[in-house]
Amino acid sequence: MEGHLFSAALSGSFLASCLLFAAVGRALREPYMDEVFHLPQAQRFCQGHFTEWDPMITTLPGLYLLSVGVVKPAGWLLGWPEQVVCSIGALRFVNLLFSAGNFYLLHLLLCRTQPRHKASSGIQRVLCTVALAAFPPLYFFNFLYYTDVGSVFFTLFSYLMCLYGNHKTAALLGAGAVLFRQTNVVWVAFCAGSVCAPKLAEAWQAELRVRPAGGGPLQRGWALARFLGIFLGRREQLWALLPALWPYALLLLLFSAFVLLNGGVAVGDRDSHEACLHLPQLFYFCSFTLLFSCPHLATPSRLRAFLGWARRRRALFLLLTVACMLLVWRFTYAHKYLLADNRHYTFYVWRRLLQRHPAVKYLLAPAYVFAGWAILDSLRAKSIFWTLTFLVCLLAATVPQRLLEFRYFILPYLIYRLNVPLPPTARLVCELAAHTAVNALTFYVFLNKPFRWPDSPDLQRFMW
Secondary structure, eight states: OHHHHHHHHHHHHHHHHHHHHHHHHHHOOSOOTTHHHHHHHHHHHHTTOTTOOOTTOOSOTHHHHHHHHHHHHHHHHHTOOHHHHTSHHHHHHHHHHHHHHHHHHHHHHHHHHSOOOSTTHHHHHHHHHHHHHTOHHHHGGGGSOOSHHHHHHHHHHHHHHHHTTOHHHHHHHHHHHHHHOGGGHHHHHHHHHHHHHHHHHHHHHHHHHHSOOOSSHHHHHHHHHHHHHHHHTOHHHHHHHHHHHHHHHHHHHHHHHHHHHHTSSOSSOGGGSOOOOOTHHHHHHHHHHHHHTHHHHSOHHHHHHHHHHHHHTHHHHHHHHHHHHHHHHHHOOOOHHHHHOTTBHHHHHIIIIITSSTTHHHHTHHHHHHHHHHHHHHTTTSOHHHHHHHHHHHHHHHTTOOSOOGGGGHHHHHHHHHHSOOOOHHHHHHHHHHHHHHHHHHHHHHHHOOEEOTTOOSEEOOBO
């Protein structure tokens, strides 16, 4: 039954996406936004000009190389003329194919991460797959020629192979993900960490049986740090992990060499993509996750549990709230793109919420604490080492980014959702309905409510 439901869901979703793709293609006959850089670059590669490179492009050429590898053979087989093979529509359709692949990968990952312990779990997995495939910040870019959809495809594929224990293939796919977006190297490291996490958890349980940790958070934290130091100092433990970890380690070494030779992570336009310590990005991600997982995280039972935790641990709650305020005060940055480009939703989040009054960004600190607590509470079924690995990779993927951009949160959000227990069917239906409504509204505004800037004759459109 699950297989039939999944096949129907995939077919129906792809058909609906094709119809929407046609509507977007009719409205956007010219490159839009970052497509102004990506589409001409792919067309140069289509024509065999592999040495020509736009210095404004910051990512490696994975999207363009794979697009040529798809559209060129298709053109030869179907007899398309050259202007059709390298057309805007053909190149955009590559991302629509990636979206179908992401749908399939999400289901395979859910089958791997969620045990088959209930009669309804098959239906829940299919519903969760559809909801995640319709995740609005990702679904929108299925129809434009951006790197996001292919980046998600290769990262999820790498994670799936890691879970299956095929680590060489996982590292190879991770290299493909890095070719789409360099920051995906963080999720290669996450795969390596997820290999180590079960071994560490097993050794930690054995350690606790011999030497129980103290009852307080500080005592447990100190015991955990001491255990990690002892574990990493045991050569035999590291040698046992080496057969699984060496492919990831090799890729990380190659990426480090690339960064040294390139003089940074970004390939071009480095002035606009300088790394910084933008710690509030973690708070923005927690708020983003709370918003899109609201049916699962903001439940009455979880709210009551949080209030009980805050009452029992008033000092810790106040300390975390004050720490959030201090980090917001000291480490908040506003990128020039965020301040100037009114086509993105983040422009309005920043101006109408975070900058509505100087005190707003500080008054949101308790909400940040709740969002972080809810995320950690939903991950209780995972081992402490898996959670630590995820948190470290989340910090590495988001905090160095000066620009507040929802697209940077797509991969950590998907990996988080794939690893939390499946919510009840009713909540999944609510989530899917909310995603569908947001997507419908987004595309309605994008296609039917264009506007013009005073100094430009081109039509502008609102987007993620």
